[in-house]
Amino acid sequence: MSFLRQPDAFRWHDCGVPLAVANISAMLGHGSDTNPLRIAFDFANQRINERTRLSASAPNHVATPSSVRSGPPEAKYEETRRLLQVSKRITLDSFHTAVRCRPGIVFIQDSLAFMGVMLCFIHFVCQAKRETQNDQELNMSLCLVFGPDEIAWADVAGYLNHLVRLRPVTDRLVQCAKQGIWLKKAGEGKPLPEDFSIRGLVWAYFAFCPGWFDTDEDKDWLRNVEMASTHTARADRALYYGLRLAFETPYLSFDSTSCTFSTDPVLAPSNTTQTLQPLRTNTADLPAQRAVPGPNAQLSPPSSAPASSASDGDYVHVPRPTKQAQTAPAPKTWATVVKTGSTPMKAARLTKPKLGTDNMRVVDP
Template identity: 70%
Template sequence: MSFLQQPGAFRWRDCGVSLAVANISALLGYGPDANSLRVAFDFTIQRINEQTVLSHSTTHHVAPPLKTRSGAPEAKSEENWRLLQVSKRMTLDSLHTAMRCPSGIATFQDSLAFVGIMFCFIHILCLAKRETQIDPELSMSLCLLFGPDEIEWALVAGYLNRLAQLRPVTDHLVQCAQQGLWLKKPEEGEPLPEDFSVRGLVWAYFAFCPGWFDSDEDEDLLRNVETSRTHEARADRPLYYGLRLAFETPYLSYDAITVTFSTGSGMTTSSTTPTLQLLRTDTADLQAQHFTANPNAQYSSPSAPASSASDRDYVHVKRPAKRVQTAPSPKT
């Protein structure tokens, strides 16, 4: 962690994404189902899936009961708790160090992939904090392990303001963030190289719209070749999640007139806190149609529930089959 003293010397471009994913994996305890953060994410994913179906239904019916989560949050043995606290400190220190990066264009470009991944994680962390309020034990376990209140939001706002000076905050960005829409439709955009590093991870369950990885392009090409469009899309990610955090949480605020981010008016959630939104996707509409047509049917998510993933900290996402175009038969 010597780079914390010299953030400008750290190779954010080459190592930033790996650092973010490794830190978050350590917070999740590398997979046990009873990890407090993992239990909170499983709980949140299931509640949101059920709320999405219920909100789209045109008939009034009793929502299916929540499945009992697999065990209580893990016991805080001294050794295990010490390791989790070290992981939290490394995660926060890495994030805050990136927020303090010099304002040079090159430095910002190098840090964007790391920051985009971390802001995605922070967004679902805020979502989990809100959803677990109905379960005091789980909410307390989450906050003890890693709560949004421990983030230095003034640094986050400062980073976003410096980025906004280099990359304009467009009306499209603001509209997508306000409405919970993904930045691009699958046919209009391509995954960033770092997207493949978090595909299928439980905390990235809501990160992408359906079909985001269904591309005719070769996956190796998308993973390794960057263009000017890649750099522009990467700069939009932190701004997008910054706007969503500003619109949906009490931790950040955004002034559209001055195009300025600032810390929120309150650092704790309340009954007046705006509801965190999920990506509005075609999948949600399909789920709603299925449930409306069969109000007594038990809804099951199209992807495996996080609590049943065989690799524990993954939700398995099947790699899309590549489309093979066959040449027409020659005329005789």
């Protein structure tokens, strides 16, 4: 967990998605049927599936709210509870580290995959909380394991606002988020590399529209090769779930006039129930690139703003201190020797210092 102290040195682009998936898996008890978060998610999936009538995507086993009462024996309960609390703390610390990191273009680009996965998970947690509100015990168990109230929403809004400066929010993006529909039409768009990492997980049953992975292209190519449009697609993904959270939960709000996210603790929850389905974009795909993008930024601020505005505040410019010339001591002459009465000196001879003394390094000519 050293990356929590040095987030700039962490390889978010390569390790962010595995970190998110591993943390979430630990909170779910790695698939345990008695895990309270897993039981709440199964129940929420059942309710959503019944409402959207997508029987083909229903899980094989759906736990009922009463299953939460038949948990592990009392001797194992405390240990299980402790492990869940540790998993929750690591998950929250990782997420908060990302949203609080210095908002430069390179970091925003590298963290988009991690943020897209985490915002997708948090969105489903909020949906599960709403689906279980009629069962007090199940709802309480969900909030104890991972409650939305524990998230630093002000930092989430700040991250999204920095992203908006690099990737403006379009009208279609807002409309799709309000309606809870995909950003792409059927047959359009391609899965992002991180989509294969969360495909089929209990909290991602409704994260993708039907047929999202039905493509004739090589799956290994889609998993490992990023196109030039991948960064914009990831930015739209993060903004989409940010908008869904703003429109469907009381934790975030979005001002369409200024295109800014904010937190409003007195905002009432939305009374409109929206179905869970992911996103798409109308932007045309750009030519593919064989190499996975590294630190080269693909996102850029709007043309109306100067190109350096997104990173000018990332550094503090300190003037280089001026070096003072050192004056060599005046050499001793016979005149000074006679005047001071000191012992005559021979011409100074340079000698090579011994290794290990005075921490000096000798460089032979």
